[in-house]
Amino acid sequence: MKDQDTQLGFYRQMQVIRRFEEEAARAYAQGKIGGFLHLYIGQEAIAVGTAAALNADDYLITTYRDHGHALARGTTARAAMAELFGKVTGCSKGLGGSMHFFDAEHNMLGGYGIVGGHLPLAAGTAFASKYRGDGRVTIVFFGDGAASIGDCHEAMCLAALWKLPVVFVCENNQYSMGTPLSRTLAVADVTKRAAGYGMPSDRFECESVNQVIERFGKAIKRARETSEPSLIEVLTYRHRGHSMSDPGKYRTSEEVDEYKKKDPLFVLRTHLEKAGLADKLTAADESVEQEIADAVKFADDSAEPGPELLAPTTYKGAFAR
Numbered sequence: 297m298k299d300q301d302t303q304l305g306f307y308r309q310m311q312v313i314r315r316f317e318e319e320a321a322r323a324y325a326q327g328k329i330g331g332f333l334h335l336y337i338g339q340e341a342i343a344v345g346t347a348a349a350l351n352a353d354d355y356l357i358t359t360y361r362d363h364g365h366a367l368a369r370g371t372t373a374r375a376a377m378a379e380l381f382g383k384v385t386g387c388s389k390g391l392g393g394s395m396h397f398f399d400a401e402h403n404m405l406g407g408y409g410i411v412g413g414h415l416p417l418a419a420g421t422a423f424a425s426k427y428r429g430d431g432r433v434t435i436v437f438f439g440d441g442a443a444s445i446g447d448c449h450e451a452m453c454l455a456a457l458w459k460l461p462v463v464f465v466c467e468n469n470q471y472s473m474g475t476p477l478s479r480t481l482a483v484a485d486v487t488k489r490a491a492g493y494g495m496p497s498d499r500f501e502c503e504s505v506n507q508v509i510e511r512f513g514k515a516i517k518r519a520r521e522t523s524e525p526s527l528i529e530v531l532t533y534r535h536r537g538h539s540m541s542d543p544g545k546y547r548t549s550e551e552v553d554e555y556k557k558k559d560p561l562f563v564l565r566t567h568l569e570k571a572g573l574a575d576k577l578t579a580a581d582e583s584v585e586q587e588i589a590d591a592v593k594f595a596d597d598s599a600e601p602g603p604e605l606l607a608p609t610t611y612k613g614a615f616a617r
């Protein structure tokens with residue numbers, strides 16, 4: 297394990313994501329958030345490890361389950377919560393909502409709602425990086441349910457053929473909505489496909505931020521130094537339902553409890569407690585509570601987008617000028 301302060305930092309980052317989403321769930325129930333809300337609770341170590349493994353100017357693209365990746369990359373809790381509340385101070389000016397976070401400053405290029413549809417975009421940004429010779433890597437996340445979508449296959453074929461600096465990561469949380477993996481994939485190991493593309497691959501169960509940094513780090517380095525794409529499958533678990541409208545009746549509470557015992561956030565907290573850092577953990581928790589409460593207040597107090605955004609952001613508006 298790396299030094300304790302670094303671990304404490306990872307703990308705090310994961311805790312920000314966890315508490316952010318718990319408060320988002322509460323706000324959703326209060327009717328403050330419209331549309332869909334997909335929580336990342338249980339998967340936070342992947343986002344935090346990814347952010348640590350990337351350079352600040354690398355590109356990240358992900359699915360609608362995007363809050364964790366945005367927060368880990370540097371989107372503020374304020375801008376993220378305001379986006380959920382549909383406020384103009386949100387990271388997508390309140391126009392995107394939960395599924396469409398976008399933060400160009402932190403090279404977080406979305407947040408996409410069409411399953412698998414975002415993967416070719418990653419081949420595109422990686423192509424641009426190679427063409428410009430800017431040394432940037434693109435990392436793109438998709439779910440187990442997206443693995444068999446045509447866009448996924450096309451993006452990987454092109455990336456391998458053109459040797460693009462991109463890392464494809466399947467965040468396999470074992471369900472696509474209420475459908476278990478066994479009913480969507482004839483071959484459960486998604487990385488077996490890498491042989492068909494001619495790409496190196498890796499597959500592991502996510503236990504800690506350190507492990508994500510190490511395993512993703514190798515693929516990121518390869519992409520940066522030799523412009524070779526990789527396919528990684530990381531086995532993980534979401535504690536909540538697919539979205540807020542899903543009571544999650546398709547899995548047993550025993551199964552969920554089993555995974556909660558392995559929850560990387562819980563495991564790291566326990567480890568740091570045993571290492572004698574209880575006071576520092578309490579201080580971290582308190583500062584996270586303040587940050588999240590501040591974000592909720594900021595989102596509550598912010599204004600809704602006004603008509604001035606219509607012209608620059610809508611098709612009709614943009615062409616009417």
Ligand SMILES: Cc1ncc(C[n+]2csc(CCOP(=O)(O)OP(=O)(O)O)c2C)c(N)n1
Nearest residue numbers: 361409410411439440441442469471472473
């Ligand atoms: C092309 C398309 N088909 C169907 C949907 C409806 N849908 C939304 S999420 C989802 C499940 C995707 O599961 P997975 O890829 O495993 O990601 P997870 O939600 O588990 O993170 C489906 C079918 C959609 N958004 N887009």
Ligand SMILES: [Mg+2]
Nearest residue numbers: 439440471472
């Ligand atoms: Mg899934």
